[in-house]
Amino acid sequence: MLRLPLRTGLRWKLSAAIALVGALVAVALSLVVHNAARASMLDNSRDVQIERLNSTQRIYESTGQLLFSAKIDDPAIPAELRKEVLTNTRATYLQDNGEAAPEVWAASPLGGGRVLSMHGRYYDRFKVLDDLDQALLVGSTAVVVGGCALGVLVGGRLSQRLRKAAAAAGKLADGDTSVRIRDAVGGRIRDETDDLAWAVDAMNDALQQRIEAERRVTADIAHELRTPVTGLLTAAELLPPGRPSELVRDRAQVLRTLVEDVLEVARLDGYAERAELQDVALGEFVARRVRALNADVGVEIVRDAEVTTDPRRLERILGNLIANAARHGKPPIDVMVEGRIIRVRDHGKGFPEALLKEGPSRFRTGSSDRAGRGHGLGLTIAAGQARVLGARLTFRNADELGDGSTGAVAILWLPENAPTATGSFPVIHLPER
Template structure:
């Protein structure tokens, strides 16, 4: 149940309970007041009739002497000079009795209590209608309040998802709108402040990373030139290999920094996915088993798609074991190796830069899958990593249809 309906239900229940409690209170108070008034009025009447009986010796105005219908407890309570009243319900109806003792006899008077009960029933009908109206009104008010709050929170959640996706222009406070300074507005301002702080830190981190990688390019260029001028030999080969690795690492760091800006845009062109993957996969890994189940033409960025495929195959080669199977099925491309599988931290949180899985002594710097995931995000594709039941590691790239490409 959504928050909207929870609030609506809570307000409706509270409204009904309050209305019922007030109605019961009014009903009981009015019924008690009616009974008290009836007892008091009947006592005054019997006193008047008792004085008239003493004066004339006759019963008047419906009073009776030693009426056998007088309730036994009322007869016992009525003694000389003492007036007693009682409210009794019989088959004939509800009556209010009054009795007073006089000279060993009991003078009594019975009056119909029906009109008072009719008034109470009329009041009850009004109270029922009022309670129903209060319940309906409270329910509608709860729905209105819950809908407004739910709508604002949904907008806040949508804005927060845009922020988490890397859109720096979205602010939760502006998205939920309104001039009220309630808890939703406070939450929105807190999320905006947190997003701004995180974006500032990420921007500073990206800028430092990009600056370091950029500054390394100049000395690396000179180092590469100097290494090429070294005389042939084992040490020269080692130096040239390490310089090449350092240069590749610098380029990868620069690519990660560019992807972190969330400003990269794909250069789209139509690509026959089956033929494209077959040629690239066999070029990167000649022993790869490539199968095209369903070929299709997709609008994508060939350079970025090639980068993703190369990094997935490189990861499978370094950390997995053959055979490496590449399958194209419509807009889906899978790379499956038969090694130990992806590490748990990658399955939980996705690729993390400079954190490798599998054998710590394996080559690489943990940037390959990070770059693949970043390039997939630029293409609007979905890249997932799983360990299938049959073993190994399975990377699945789901390319978007043309209308979903950013």
């Protein structure tokens, strides 16, 4: 069964909670006050009626006159009251028939089995109860409305701080390490939001220090290896011709390429690279560079465009994408230019599932066979160079396009405007699952 997600803001949740609690408290207090007031009025009505009965009985015993509509042996007297009075006890009885003011009976024995009784309603007294109910209703409504307003005010402030923290965290995730969540949250009063902001900022500082330390170690190792590897390659060139010499020169060249790639990755991770921009006719540029890189790769110019970019870095991206397609895919390899979009496609098995989910990762090739299959740095470097150009690099498989074919498709989206900031990570869109 499909469940639709219900998203509500914190301010409305807090407002609803305060309003609900306020309504429950108001209703409970109103019921208590109403019942207490009614009970007090009933007791007062009994007292008044018994005083009137005493006065009427004294006048009757002295003068024989019945006042205040009193009656002797009234046939309408309730049976419970008559039974109680016949035991020589004065008593009162409330006859509640659902009206606002109940009928109050008072009766007293006269001797000889006779009963003196009188009854009546006190509408004026119970009218005060109606006014009290109206006042309680107005007060309860004011409490609920005030609770809603307070919830919106408090929840809105808290929600605003959390939204600012989320926006700052988003910038931090995009690679803007200068963002401080505590500064973005602001405010003079410290609460749990500030504690969260401090914790995230501390975690970001620790991660940045660790990443920088790892980058420097990687760069230092690669830099230190550069000189001996160059010497090894020079010495290998002096070896006499033969199969062993060719193997030594080949492995030395592979090692040199690896060291250069690691140094490039370290520079890209340091966010110190800047693009040297030029105006380029993209279609002509791609066709010329692809022919120089691999003459077997087909080029299709659907629509040409004039772009402002760094030709050297763009050529590096194209070379890595084509080299990756040649190593891990199958021919034919096609490059298509459509406006500012460049697609590189092969007809192999496609990208590994891990790459589609997590993006390119260094030293991971998607193959258990590491001999002659590269070091997994090509796509990592391509993604880093795309970030410097302010471009997007996306990866998907051709079978997800719905045309029945297979293969890996890498798409480079060049920006409409020249890049002005190079400190963010490349945005890698993955196919929907």
